[in-house]
């Protein structure tokens with residue numbers, strides 16, 4: 001797992017298709033949607049601290065409606081340029097928020113501090129999927145409760161919260177990124193069931209030089225126990 005601008009193809013591929021409801025398994029094509037009465041709604045994905053994660057592009061290409069929030073302007077500009085997506089600016093919201101969006105409006109990225117975004121000034125009041133790739137682990141311990149609170153408000157009752165994090169021996173290194181293993185995630189996301197999915201070594205020369213003897217990329221998926 002790269003820490004910035006990378007992708008998690010395993011999750012963006014067959015696994016995600018299996019988990020998302022509304023998939024026609026008999027069909028070769030995939031249209032991520034949920035059905036509410038007679039309405040077919042495209043699934044909405046929220047990507048906090050998105051950087052220029054390639055995952056956003058893959059999710060967009062798969063047909064999801066994607067919203068990202070990122071503090072820095074450069075990765076936002078690079079994301080659209082590197083993926084050859086022509087942009088437009090959305091009209092300002094009542095609270096003065098504006099998004100850089102694709103022409104079809106299906107991917108929008110807001111620039112600013114995540115903690116200044118709320119259900120009122122995001123493109124949607126709720127999201128079906130939270131795609132947390134290296135984001136929770138980028139948040140300081142003291143800010144983690146309000147981070148969890150904010151994202152919990154955004155996740156629908158039936159939604160999935162994907163988390164990609166790192167794990168290593170804290171006696172060897174103290175971050176960044178801040179380690180987040182299953183126990184840490186369960187502690188912060190106490191109202192959700194936490195399912196461990198995958199562990200994969202990401203130890204390379206860089207992390208060896210930092211002093212680590214092992215470092216793993218973890219993936220978990222969470223759902224509300226009740227909401």
Ligand SMILES: C[S@@+](CC[C@H](N)C(=O)[O-])C[C@H]1O[C@@H](n2cnc3c(N)ncnc32)[C@H](O)[C@@H]1O
Nearest residue numbers: 003004005049050051053070071113114133134
């Ligand atoms: C470790 S990178 C993760 C990038 C991305 N999720 C990925 O997978 O490539 C963390 C990113 O979060 C952004 N960031 C950190 N704190 C933020 C905040 N409070 N609000 C918005 N973005 C923030 C940084 O600018 C940086 O691009």
